[in-house]
Amino acid sequence: MIYYISDTHFRDQAIFDKCKRPFKSLKEMEETIVTNWNNKVSDNDIVYVLGDIVKDDDASAIQIFSGLKGHKHLIVGNHDHDLLEVISKSKLFESIKFIDLIIDKERKVCICHYLLMDWMEFNRSGFLVYGHIHNKTPKNGEPYRMMKEFYRNLPAYNCGVDVCNFEPKSLDELISLKEANKNEPYIN
Secondary structure (H helix, E strand, O other): OEEEEEOOOEOOHHHHHHOOOOOOOHHHHHHHHHHHHHHHOOOOOEEEEOOOOEOOOOHHHHHHHHHOOOEEEEEOOOOOHHHHHHHHHHOOOOEEEOEEEEEEOOEEEEEEOOOOOOOOOHHHOOEEEEOOOOOOOHHHOHHHHHHHHHHOOOOEEEOEOOOOOOOOEOHHHHHHHHHHOOOOOOOO
């Protein structure tokens, strides 16, 4: 099985507060993500982590990924740049890329931390899985309303923890989640 997750931001109090994550503390959030991940993912599963994995100045937080099941692959996010050397040396991720095209159940999936207006295989029934925007709603401003509207009927799916119940999701789960929440205010 292939899973996707993004924007865990382990040990990042500023992001925790900004996104109003529904936990009493960073520790509780971290424990929830670890538990959810390990209850769902097997050692043989593949997990694409689409960036912003930890607080961008806390190299020790990277070790959280050593306790997570599956074959982990990192797609670099904007908060990962300063730690790339440490992340690479940790050997916790089997690959580290900025963007990739993978096959998931015979479907071509472009994976990137960021939303894209056009992606690899877009014109050939390709999918996009992304992160970065957390749980932004139209109340965050006109650009987010425009993004929600643009992506509404496109095969593009947000795998950020803030909209994915703080757990990795399969592509089929992301598709179902978006369909179920198509008219909700947050971007997925």
